[in-house]
Amino acid sequence: MAYIDLHAVANFSSYFATSLFFLIAFIYICTFITRYDEWKLIKEGNNLAASIALSGSVIGYAIAVNGVLKNAVNFHDFVIWGIVALITQVIAIVIVRFMFMPKFAERIENNESQAAIIAAAFYIAVGLLNAGCMTY
Template sequence: MDFQALLISIANFGSYFGLSLLFVIIFIFVYSFLTPHDEWKLIKNDQNTAASIGLGGAIIGFSIALGGAATNSVSFIDFATWGLVALIAQSLAFAMVRFIFMPKIVARIVANEVSAGIILAAISLAVGVLNSACMSY
């Protein structure tokens, strides 16, 4: 590989990685907006393990999906588009848990029920893996 090709590769890495970090930050804000409880307060002030597990699983699940988008994208715009799709899919996963499968999930997280945090994280991870696998041509 010549020096010019190396520089182009490094620039591509930087742009994909930078957008990935931006997407993760946006996801955390969107996810926190969608949840009626304040994860950061629960985690930082109350040392709430359930909230930490649930949010951590959501971030990892989203990152798995985002990794699939980066791996399978054919251009930077394609990556950005699939990153947005991943964000929407992961947000819908939380909504499904909250409104369909476990309507009391929020109260259980606030009450620091670790089992609720674990199942929320597991669902987020599962959706992230499936989301990533489906992002292929």
């Protein structure tokens, strides 16, 4: 007969639900700080560039949260470092969109995939660095 550890299931559920909450909050924050409506560009405009940029930012943050999950010593530690990861990723997005590529919004609205690919690569790289820095 299989043994089910209810404490482990509860831990999994709380960490997973919080991770999903973080991811959804991150997506809302990302789409809020853009000067264009990413969802409208993606859903109605078939805008590949918007899809690439948003996907890169989501993947980058998910990588960072994965690093936090692997290294957190308890749930409280996970929540704190998940927020730190979120702030770090948002700062990276702001740097790319407003400092490195001042015309980023126009390029995405014009469906210029080149800008989106560079941005997505940067977001994923920051997520990897973020995750690596959260090992202790």
